[in-house]
Amino acid sequence: EPEVTQTPSHQVTQMGQEVILRCVPISNHLYFYWYRQILGQKVEFLVSFYNNEISEKSEIFDDQFSVERPDGSNFTLKIRSTKLEDSAMYFCASSSRYKDSTDTQYFGPGTRLTVL
């Protein structure tokens, strides 16, 4: 069964450093998302991406964040200068359709980001 994969599973970084989290969405999906979950809190939407551009972003997704689809398979989230409060689980998700209420998003296993 096709699945979303994410690397690395755990990333430890120093405050102020740049990190890139990588995702390989399900191959025939066209819509991609990043979510995060801070420990003990709920899963929060960060950004959605379609046709090589951002479709929607949340207030969390400020100028320190960027997304890219550098090739036909990878989808990346970059944090330019990490802060302590960026420590969280980051989940990538993909879906086959957009603005369709019957669509379902499938999630990857997550990357745990720890900022020291």
Place this chain on the structure above:
Amino acid sequence: DQQVKQNSPSLSVQEGRISILNCDYTNSMFDYFLWYKKYPAEGPTFLISISSIKDKNEDGRFTVFLNKSAKHLSLHIVPSQPGDSAVYFCAASDSGTASKLTFGTGTRLQVTL
């Protein structure tokens, strides 16, 4: 801004009995609802969904009920199995604007022997 609420942080049910997990929402624009199951250190796994044009959707042991007037949905698991022990998240989206999911805080289900 809790647009999706799961008021029970935890639930314990005996194996073989019914588990009922509840979810309330406040945004009347939501028209698609999903339940995800999550184990520690893993991503949310899709379980079942329901569109606002329906009031019930069934898939094996899982049934989701939607009460639009009360802005309430519930997930029924019958019969409950020990492998069902996990955190269950309710999520909702508004297809009219974007398909981002808004999640509840989750309910930890423990199925005991």
